[in-house]
Ligand SMILES: NC(=O)C1=CN([C@@H]2O[C@H](COP(=O)(O)OP(=O)(O)OC[C@H]3O[C@@H](n4cnc5c(N)ncnc54)[C@H](OP(=O)(O)O)[C@@H]3O)[C@@H](O)[C@H]2O)C=CC1
Ligand SMILES: CC(=O)C(=O)O
């Protein structure tokens with residue numbers, strides 16, 4: 001006789017659930033494809049081949065039509081008070097009369113029944129009443145913990161308005177104050193206390209089918225420095241964009257913060273700090289914890305789980321990427337995602353400034369993850385275009401760090417990631433002098449230090465460029481190298497400007513200039529989707545180039561006319577599907593895709609895999 005314990009109950013429920021759901025799902029898919037005038041045999045072929053790395057709709061929730069009923073599965077069927085407290089299935093006033101009867105909700109809700117649209121309208125109305133951005137952030141996090149589908153509906157439908165709330169700049173302030181505003185925990189905390197037990201900790205997470213992990217150790221949170229355990233806001237925020245912008249289902253996303261301590265004295269003294277209260281572990285102790293984490297992740301979720309490293313300090317970031325890129329599906333957003341989004345902006349900007357990439361000269365303020373990551377991808381793209389060796393193409397790219405221009409006389413003392421950029425030149429200390437000496441056509445800020453693109457710097461750029469291209473990438477807004485208004489005013493309306501955190505449109509000399517947002521949020525959601533739908537097992541630089549090209553072609557003439565070099569975020573799901581398709585196509589071309597056979601139309605396939613936040617009807 002099978003013993004009646006939790007694990008056996010789960011197995012029985014799981015098998016039965018899969019059997020019922022599969023039958024239902026096949027019938028549903030056939031109906032949906034035929035309704036859309038499609039050929040079901042094609043889908044069937046692809047489905048028989050298994051859902052290799054596809055974004056699985058195991059319970060048929062996303063493909064269900066409005067009149068099709070789905071079951072709100074938990075371990076058992078959720079009902080009554082438990083159902084109202086389960087953010088995956090709760091609909092609040094959105095439960096209809098039948099559902100209120102069937103799921104023991106009578107009396108637990110007031111009589112009114114709201115549509116999801118009405119709930120959305122009410123919430124947006126309430127959110128707009130908050131003057132303090134952090135209060136909007138807290139209201140959004142509260143919603144995410146209460147009613148997940150409504151949270152994503154709001155975020156998807158109001159992306160331009162809500163991105164600055166759940167992401168930069170407000171998420172930066174939220175991380176700084178995370179201890180004080182902490183109410184319900186989000187994500188998985190893995191601290192040194194869990195050393196030797198990380199696999200068990202992963203098993204505590206309620207979801208088993210994880211496709212994307214965003215992990216930070218909190219040491220370089222945006223341009224705000226070491227925020228220790230309070231960096232959790234970043235993986236949580238990035239993963240909400242994976243869902244809203246890239247269509248990865250929320251249950252497949254796992255935010256992780258690795259806590260090895262913090263060197264932030266203020267936090268160590270803060271009575272509300274939520275992390276380990278000691279200095280950061282380094283060296284072998286750090287490496288062993290990270291290694292245990294990476295192995296546990298692969299053991300628990302398999303070869304195809306994507307691990308995105310986020311906001312690690314550069315002394316660990318490059319090392320982690322190079323250690324795990326050949327054994328795991330890993331991606332460093334600050335190095336690689338940022339590189340891809342900036343390259344896309346540059347490719348698009350050529351329509352406004354003219355020439356090819358090879359005709360331009362690039363100067364960076366900041367030679368860390370973002371700066372050298374972008375520089376390397378530009379050099380690679382030019383090398384592919386011109387067939388010139390990388391050593392040659394790097395020569396048009398210059399970087400300034402906290403000690404001045406990176407030149408060959410400094411080579412011995414440079415960190416390894418800066419060495420390729422140490423070109424022959426006399427030492428130059430200040431950015432303004434470097435601008436005057438190098439005469440760049442493109443100036444990129446990736447220093448994490450605000451107000452460093454001064455009036456003199458922007459004027460110098462404008463003195464030898466008809467249309468100076470200026471990107472102030474540092475986040476949040478307080479760390480931006482200059483504001484949009486400064487860039488347009490100081491360049492007398494000639495600058496083409498984009499920034500990491502959003503700025504409002506600026507009126508200068510009777511003309512309205514719309515600044516773009518050069519942020520990796522354009523890339524990572526679609527990039528991750530492309531890896532997942534192709535079942536990619538490794539990330540390759542050519543996939544980053546493919547993503548850049550896919551994004552650059554999405555900039556329409558009407559965007560260029562406003563001075564934009566990125567498309568608006570309003571179309572981001574469509575854009576993500578195109579990025580995903582190009583990334584997946586590259587994975588197939590490189591032999592790195594494991595989902596076979598290759599879907600015929602990758603854009604359509606990517607779109608069909610995307611999570612939809614529309615409520616489902618419960619039987
Ligand atoms: N828009 C976007 O999508 C993204 C934006 N970012 C932003 O970019 C910034 C930097 O991130 P990241 O590259 O990871 O950080 P790093 O710490 O890796 O690099 C920072 C670099 O800036 C240099 N620097 C610091 N202060 C100065 C200064 N006063 N003058 C000149 N150089 C200076 C540092 O010099 P040294 O090496 O000498 O210390 C270092 O080279 C952050 O604000 C981050 O938010 C990052 C990723 C994506
Ligand atoms: C956008 C981002 O990844 C950063 O500022 O770190």
Ligand SMILES: [Mg+2]
Nearest residue numbers: 310311333334
């Ligand atoms: Mg980052």
